[in-house]
Amino acid sequence: MAIKEPERIWWKPYTRDERLWVAMALLWMMVSFVFMPVYHFIGAQNPPNETYRVGDKEKFRALVDGMVNKYKVGEEKGFPIVKPEPGSDVFVQASMWQWYPILELQQGKTYRIHLSSMDITHGFSIQPINMNFTVLPGYDYVVTLTPTTAGDYYIICNEYCGLGHHLMVGKMIVKQGGN
Amino acid sequence: MDYRICSLTGFKIHKTAEDLVKWNMVTAILFLTLGGFMGLLMALTRWPSVHYLDATHYYRFLTLHGFNALLLWILFFEIGLVYFTSAILLNTRVVAPFVGWIAYALMLVGAMFVNIVVFAGKADVLFTSYVPLKANGVYYLGIIIFAVGALTAFGHFFANIIQAKRDGAYKNTLPLGTFGLAAASIIGVFTLAHGAVIMIPVFFWSIDLIKYIDPGTYRLIFWALGHASQQINVCAMVAMWYMSAAFVLGANPVNEKLSRTAFVLYILFINIASEHHLLVDPIFSTWHKVVNTGYMMHLAVLASMIHAFAIPASMEVALRKKGYTKGLFDWLKNAPWGNPAFSATFLSIIGFGFLGGITGVIFGTEQFNIIRHNTFAITGHFHATVVSGTTVAFMGGTYLLIPYIFRREIILPRLAAFQPYLYAIGVAVMLIGMIAAGSYGVPRRHWDITFSSAIFPFSFDPSTDIFLSIMGVGGLLAVLGGVIFIIVSLGSIMFGRRTE
Ligand code: HEM
Ligand SMILES: [Cu+2]
Numbered sequence: 087m088a089i090k091e092p093e094r095i096w097w098k099p100y101t102r103d104e105r106l107w108v109a110m111a112l113l114w115m116m117v118s119f120v121f122m123p124v125y126h127f128i129g130a131q132n133p134p135n136e137t138y139r140v141g142d143k144e145k146f147r148a149l150v151d152g153m154v155n156k157y158k159v160g161e162e163k164g165f166p167i168v169k170p171e172p173g174s175d176v177f178v179q180a181s182m183w184q185w186y187p188i189l190e191l192q193q194g195k196t197y198r199i200h201l202s203s204m205d206i207t208h209g210f211s212i213q214p215i216n217m218n219f220t221v222l223p224g225y226d227y228v229v230t231l232t233p234t235t236a237g238d239y240y241i242i243c244n245e246y247c248g249l250g251h252h253l254m255v256g257k258m259i260v261k262q263g264g265n
Numbered sequence: 266m267d268y269r270i271c272s273l274t275g276f277k278i279h280k281t282a283e284d285l286v287k288w289n290m291v292t293a294i295l296f297l298t299l300g301g302f303m304g305l306l307m308a309l310t311r312w313p314s315v316h317y318l319d320a321t322h323y324y325r326f327l328t329l330h331g332f333n334a335l336l337l338w339i340l341f342f343e344i345g346l347v348y349f350t351s352a353i354l355l356n357t358r359v360v361a362p363f364v365g366w367i368a369y370a371l372m373l374v375g376a377m378f379v380n381i382v383v384f385a386g387k388a389d390v391l392f393t394s395y396v397p398l399k400a401n402g403v404y405y406l407g408i409i410i411f412a413v414g415a416l417t418a419f420g421h422f423f424a425n426i427i428q429a430k431r432d433g434a435y436k437n438t439l440p441l442g443t444f445g446l447a448a449a450s451i452i453g454v455f456t457l458a459h460g461a462v463i464m465i466p467v468f469f470w471s472i473d474l475i476k477y478i479d480p481g482t483y484r485l486i487f488w489a490l491g492h493a494s495q496q497i498n499v500c501a502m503v504a505m506w507y508m509s510a511a512f513v514l515g516a517n518p519v520n521e522k523l524s525r526t527a528f529v530l531y532i533l534f535i536n537i538a539s540e541h542h543l544l545v546d547p548i549f550s551t552w553h554k555v556v557n558t559g560y561m562m563h564l565a566v567l568a569s570m571i572h573a574f575a576i577p578a579s580m581e582v583a584l585r586k587k588g589y590t591k592g593l594f595d596w597l598k599n600a601p602w603g604n605p606a607f608s609a610t611f612l613s614i615i616g617f618g619f620l621g622g623i624t625g626v627i628f629g630t631e632q633f634n635i636i637r638h639n640t641f642a643i644t645g646h647f648h649a650t651v652v653s654g655t656t657v658a659f660m661g662g663t664y665l666l667i668p669y670i671f672r673r674e675i676i677l678p679r680l681a682a683f684q685p686y687l688y689a690i691g692v693a694v695m696l697i698g699m700i701a702a703g704s705y706g707v708p709r710r711h712w713d714i715t716f717s718s719a720i721f722p723f724s725f726d727p728s729t730d731i732f733l734s735i736m737g738v739g740g741l742l743a744v745l746g747g748v749i750f751i752i753v754s755l756g757s758i759m760f761g762r763r764t765e
């Protein structure tokens with residue numbers, strides 16, 4: 087009994103049912119385990135793993151500002167709208183409590199989006215398609231992304247970042263190719 | 266030495282062991298009361314048409330809800346189980362009783378530090394306190410003191426079983442219940458050591474003695490603490506399942522070897538599998554994440570699959586021995602469904618296994634995690650594991666132990682019989698609402714998902730409103746079940762008829 091010391095010969099061999107169950111469970115585990123790496127080869131959507139340390143936050147800020155100066159095409163509510171070249175490096179900066187700047191991307195083109203925070207941890211959450219990445223200060227996380235559907239997307243923050251956490255919303259515009 | 270023989274179980278019960286179980290259990294229930302009340306406020310705030318608290322209090326009470334419900338209720342109860350299994354089950358004594366009291370006092374002081382500083386509004390950092398979000402130093406100090414207390418109590422477990430062996434309390438091996446708590450205590454020592462490694466420097470950082478804590482490293486070590494300590498809970502919960510089945514039904518584990526192997530799998534593998542919290546963090550390579558959360562996690566899941574087989578099987582065997590042998594399911598029909606110690610155990614197995622385990626395995630997949638990380642679905646997942654699993658199991662444990670330890674009968678028996686169903690169903694409804702809302706992207710820990718004062722307007726699919734209302738209704742049912750639990754358990758402890 088679970089509340090008494092077991093009798094002398096308790097180290098019994100496994101029965102058939104037990105072997106069968108454990109084998110089935112193990113098989114299931116193996117399938118789901120193997121699937122994770124395999125999906126990196128056959129799947130379209132995998133977590134990015136390219137990351138760099140940001141020694142000095144001001145350097146990242148300078149990269150953001152450089153990109154804004156070069157590619158700015160408009161402004162909305164005080165935020166610059168930036169239309170970077172397809173295939174290029176794009177920098178997005180998180181801080182309490184905004185995502186800066188607004189990106190305008192082209193459908194079907196691939197971008198390398200660098201994410202970093204100027205202060206504390208934030209959560210880069212693209213809605214309504216619901217994709218989520220952690221943005222840390224001191225780290226540059228490179229999300230390689232190819233928008234497949236045109237439309238307006240919003241970046242909400244889904245890592246608690248203080249009292250204004252629920253105010254932190256940014257924007258991303260995906261335009262159909264060609265225009 | 267001060268012993269009595271329990272008239273119900275025949276165990277020889279050491280007075281100090283009994284007192285330690287009593288104090289830890291009652292303290293646990295009091296913190297559950299506080300944590301559960303905060304849970305009610307959470308549900309009422311996340312329910313869109315109610316939206317009860319203002320933002321400041323929402324984040325503050327969210328910190329308190331996580332801390333009181335997850336850490337304090339569960340750990341105090343587990344320390345109660347430490348003494349129950351390392352002394353009472355072995356018919357032996359607690360060595361150096363003062364160690365038990367020191368551990369208890371440290372845990373209580375640490376708990377009060379944290380509660381007070383958060384209530385005072387000096388530590389609105391949520392229980393994860395991700396640096397560089399900074400709380401008042403007292404917050405980290407409280408956590409450290411609490412952890413040292415818990416570490417002392419887990420250490421005490423080993424002192425007790427070593428002494429018990431010397432006293433001849435067992436010859437070859439521990440009873441399975443004690444074995445399960447041994448696994449929990451081993452993981453406890455590991456985990457709390459990680460806690461020290463990270464919380465001590467963070468404390469110095471909070472009082473400006475250390476300049477910089479790397480936020481990525483903090484998250485890694487924090488989750489080595491935070492995730493692995495969930496495995497303390499799993500081990501203690503599974504041990505509670507085995508013990509309840511044994512006490513209520515006289516069930517024998519069908520194969521001790523299999524069950525023990527499963528506990529060893531927990532010890533070996535779950536400690537390492539904590540990177541599923543970091544699947545969409547920078548820092549680690551894909552292969553690192555795959556090996557850690559794939560290989561290691563699945564071996565720990567295998568252990569749960571084994572228990573999920575072994576415990577119902579032992580119940581079936583025990584009930585068939587009682588003569589319920591007709592057909593395949595006669596035993597199930599005739600199980601003691603009106604005994605809350607049994608029904609809570611059964612509900613906990615189902616809640617943990619089906620709702621918690623399955624969502625855990627899915628959300629822990631690297632690719633799937635992109636679309637679930639930090640959404641409300643995660644909150645749904647862990648309410649399945651720690652609430653409908655661990656909390657329900659410990660509620661059953663409370664009903665089980667009140668007659669043995671407090672020597673009182675359960676008051677309001679019909680209400681008590683009904684309570685586990687109400688609570689488990691309420692929690693299940695609540696978490697299904699959470700998971701549904703989260704699958705549309707609704708974030709956890711968020712005061713205003715309508716973004717009414719945000720600079721850009723965004724709103725979720727309108728159906729999320731319905732899911733969040735389902736969460737709210739489920740939450741209210743669960744709170745009602747929780748209130749009944751508190752009335753019945755504390756009422757029985759104070760006013761129940763004496764059993765001897
Ligand atoms: C009937 C009781 C309960 C209700 C109604 C409830 C409700 C909630 C709600 C609505 C949230 C989400 C807060 C948010 O992210 O906006 C939450 C978070 C949480 N709950 Fe509960 N809960 C209950 C019981 C418990 C228990 C017993 C535990 C632990 C054993 C627990 C552990 C947690 C934790 C760890 C969090 C996450 C806190 C955080 O994100 O910082 N809850 N609860
Ligand atoms: Cu943020």
Ligand SMILES: [Cu+2]
Binds near residue numbers: 209245248251252254
């Ligand atoms: Cu935030």
